[in-house]
Amino acid sequence: MTLEAIKYKAGQLQILDQLLLPGESKYISIAGVKEGWNAIHKMQVRGAPAIAIVGCLSLVAEIYDKQYDTKVALEQDVSKHLQYLVTSRPTAVNLKLAADDVKSLAESLLTNETVNVEEMKQEIIKSIEHMLEKDISDNRAIGDNGANVLLKGIDRPLKLLTHCNTGSLATAGYGTALGVIRSVGERNLLEHVYCTETRPYNQGARLTAYELVHDKLPATLITDNMVAALLNSRTIDAIIVGADRVAANGDTANKIGTYQMAVVAKHHGVPFYVAAPFTSIDVAIADGSQIKIEERPEHELTHIGGQRIAAPGIGCWNPAFDVTPAALITGIITERGVLKPSELTEKVSQK
Numbered sequence: 592m593t594l595e596a597i598k599y600k601a602g603q604l605q606i607l608d609q610l611l612l613p614g615e616s617k618y619i620s621i622a623g624v625k626e627g628w629n630a631i632h633k634m635q636v637r638g639a640p641a642i643a644i645v646g647c648l649s650l651v652a653e654i655y656d657k658q659y660d661t662k663v664a665l666e667q668d669v670s671k672h673l674q675y676l677v678t679s680r681p682t683a684v685n686l687k688l689a690a691d692d693v694k695s696l697a698e699s700l701l702t703n704e705t706v707n708v709e710e711m712k713q714e715i716i717k718s719i720e721h722m723l724e725k726d727i728s729d730n731r732a733i734g735d736n737g738a739n740v741l742l743k744g745i746d747r748p749l750k751l752l753t754h755c756n757t758g759s760l761a762t763a764g765y766g767t768a769l770g771v772i773r774s775v776g777e778r779n780l781l782e783h784v785y786c787t788e789t790r791p792y793n794q795g796a797r798l799t800a801y802e803l804v805h806d807k808l809p810a811t812l813i814t815d816n817m818v819a820a821l822l823n824s825r826t827i828d829a830i831i832v833g834a835d836r837v838a839a840n841g842d843t844a845n846k847i848g849t850y851q852m853a854v855v856a857k858h859h860g861v862p863f864y865v866a867a868p869f870t871s872i873d874v875a876i877a878d879g880s881q882i883k884i885e886e887r888p889e890h891e892l893t894h895i896g897g898q899r900i901a902a903p904g905i906g907c908w909n910p911a912f913d914v915t916p917a918a919l920i921t922g923i924i925t926e927r928g929v930l931k932p933s934e935l936t937e938k939v940s941q942k
């Protein structure tokens with residue numbers, strides 16, 4: 592069993608093909624932006640932070656051995672590739688924000704007369720390579736902050752519920768919501784974790800279950816329509832999920848099904864936390880109504896493992912994400928602490 596979603600060294604990028612998990616662990620090479628775009632679009636790699644890292648590293652793979660005659664040519668190439676990469680999947684904001692950062696760096700290096708074209712390329716590559724390490728350290732901090740808030744005032748092991756996959760397969764290595772669960776587990780204070788199957792793409796059953804088994808955490812799989820029954824029949828201390836984009840007011844887009852879990856949590860008085868790095872926060876949009884929700888192809892709903900399960904001829908609606916209103920969110924666990932939705936804009940501006 593392997594949990595390393597992204598392998599990178601000196602311009603060589605490989606990703607674990609998540610379409611094949613849990614049956615087969617196979618790495619595929621990403622030689623440039625076209626392959627990066629395809630892998631993200633087909634969901635061979637998925638999860639907001641991993642999408643950003645693989646997208647940007649595919650740009651590194653593209654330019655690593657390429658010679659540029661001028662800084663203008665390099666800046667134009669980088670900018671064109673980034674513009675293309677951000678069209679791969681529309682809802683998660685992490686790739687868009689990372690692309691904006693790389694683009695601004697390229698623009699500032701372009702006007703810096705002390706830097707030559709090769710140095711400019713190396714600076715761009717270095718800044719992207721740094722994203723890998725930063726994501727891991729941010730995830731560790733999210734894990735600690737989350738464990739602290741969940742365990743505050745509680746002196747017994749916790750029972751938690753999560754949705755989709757937010758672990759090593761969705762990030763550079765430790766995870767966001769699953770990172771918090773890992774941190775609680777590392778403190779020997781995890782009684783049990785439940786994970787939802789996460790229809791229609793089954794990130795919970797295929798990927799989160801795979802990670803939980805790998806880590807030997809006490810875990811149980813449920814289908815998405817068992818959440819209300821679970822909260823009604825067993826004490827769950829908190830629900831914790833990830834995020835693809837958090838708007839300025841705290842409204843949060845995450846995997847389809849998250850919203851209904853938050854509604855059920857409210858009904859049962861169960862705390863509902865979102866765990867996300869600052870790279871998932873988009874203060875440029877006021878609220879969740881402005882988040883573009885990706886719609887995926889029908890076959891991801893009608894088929895499982897290539898086998899048709901839906902009646903032929905039926906129409907389908909397949910949104911990949913939904914938006915949970917900020918009012919249903921207890922707190923947003925970030926690398927810089929646990930924030931109330933109302934604190935986001937101020938904290939982001941303190942960057």
Ligand SMILES: CSC[C@@H](O)[C@@H](O)C(=O)COP(=O)(O)O
Nearest residue numbers: 637638639755757761833834846
């Ligand atoms: C740390 S991953 C956070 C989110 O990206 C995750 O919860 C999620 O919704 C993933 O969706 P996916 O469609 O699998 O990319």
